[in-house]
Amino acid sequence: LEQRLHNTNISLNPTHYVLRKSTQPPDGKSHADIAEIVSHNVKIWRGRILERMNHIRYENKLWKLLFWMLLLSYPSISVRVVSFFNCKEIGHEFYLAKDLSLHCFDEAWAIYTPIAILALVLYVAGVPFLFFYVLYKARAGNVKWNMDVSMKNEKRKNHFLKEAEIDAKISMKFWATPITREDELKAIKAFLERRNLRDHINYNRIGFIYYAYHEDAWFYEIVELMRKLILNGFAVLISPGTTSQIVFGLFVCFSFMLLVMVVQPYTASTDHLLAVFCHVQLFLTLFCALML
Numbered sequence: 001l002e003q004r005l006h007n008t009n010i011s012l013n014p015t016h017y018v019l020r021k022s023t024q025p026p027d028g029k030s031h032a033d034i035a036e037i038v039s040h041n042v043k044i045w046r047g048r049i050l051e052r053m054n055h056i057r058y059e060n061k062l063w064k065l066l067f068w069m070l071l072l073s074y075p076s077i078s079v080r081v082v083s084f085f086n087c088k089e090i091g092h093e094f095y096l097a098k099d100l101s102l103h104c105f106d107e108a109w110a111i112y113t114p115i116a117i118l119a120l121v122l123y124v125a126g127v128p129f130l131f132f133y134v135l136y137k138a139r140a141g142n143v144k145w146n147m148d149v150s151m152k153n154e155k156r157k158n159h160f161l162k163e164a165e166i167d168a169k170i171s172m173k174f175w176a177t178p179i180t181r182e183d184e185l186k187a188i189k190a191f192l193e194r195r196n197l198r199d200h201i202n203y204n205r206i207g208f209i210y211y212a213y214h215e216d217a218w219f220y221e222i223v224e225l226m227r228k229l230i231l232n233g234f235a236v237l238i239s240p241g242t243t244s245q246i247v248f249g250l251f252v253c254f255s256f257m258l259l260v261m262v263v264q265p266y267t268a269s270t271d272h273l274l275a276v277f278c279h280v281q282l283f284l285t286l287f288c289a290l291m292l
Contacts, residue, residue, distance in 0.1 A: 060205045067134075067206060070127050071221075075228045078124045082233035084116040086240065097240060124233070128225050135210060135218055138202040143192045150188055157184065164191035217265030227256050231282075246290045253283040 087094040087104035094104035103109060150157040161178065164187050168175035178184040194215045196202060203211070210218045230252050238248050257279035266272040 056201075057204075060201075063205045064208065067131075067209065070130070071209075071225075074123075074127050074225060075232055078229050079232045079236075081116060081119045081124055082229075083236065084112070086236050088240065097236070124229065128222050128229075131209065131225070132219065132222050134206055135222075138199075138206060139193045139196050139218060141196050141199075141202075143189060143196070146192055147185060147189060150185070157188065160188045160191065164188060167191055167194070212267060212271060213265045214267055217263055220263070220265040223256075223259070227252070243290065246286055249286045250283060250290065253279060253286060257283060 083098050084096070086097040088097045088100070089095075090100070096102040096104055096109075146160070150160055161184060165175050165177075178187050197210065197215060197218060209221050213220045231249060235245060235249050235252070239245050257276065260272075260275050260279060264272055266275060
């Protein structure tokens, strides 16, 4: 043992086997040299941390830019994709409603049909699914693992329950003490999902999608996307220029107006009033069109 400790800065007391740290610097270096090495390593370490932080910030900005572009371009592009299937019969021929110089169901239209169907699947249906998947994945991150730990570790389970109770009091929500084991696991799962949406990484990356809504209504931006798609896209395919099309629009507006009044997804009361006002305005506009 003494031979193994011979070239180190640790000495051994053979009587009580007490380790004693030597005051002499190793390898014959002075304290000034060691301080310079430590200072140099700290500078490199700080530089790497800053580089990593800048990389994370840059990555978050790219994700945010991507989702903003999808969110803003979705209504207009979806309307154009759906309009490809909106054909108008004039005489014995079918023409594209957006451009009456183009025929429907001819050879040229058939060539572009697979592209339009692909855009319909990947973009029109894919963007809402992408938003839902990203939000669901961020909300459910590590929840299953923590649930499994809670089922096996009683102390961990009680810790999560205490955090859930405190969180409910801070959020001014009603807290009912769980009685059964199933109720305890439900309370823990709900708390963990809410905590994930508050995580700084998720909030900085995709928080703009759900920050205006209550935590229980994290999905409502997808509902808004579907409302815009139905009113701007699919409505043009239902008996164009007839009363049935207006009645369908009235039904859609009334349904979403009831939904926003029942769910009340917005955190700010002013946002809720503005949303209700917009739904009422759309409904009255279509109702006036029906009367005319």
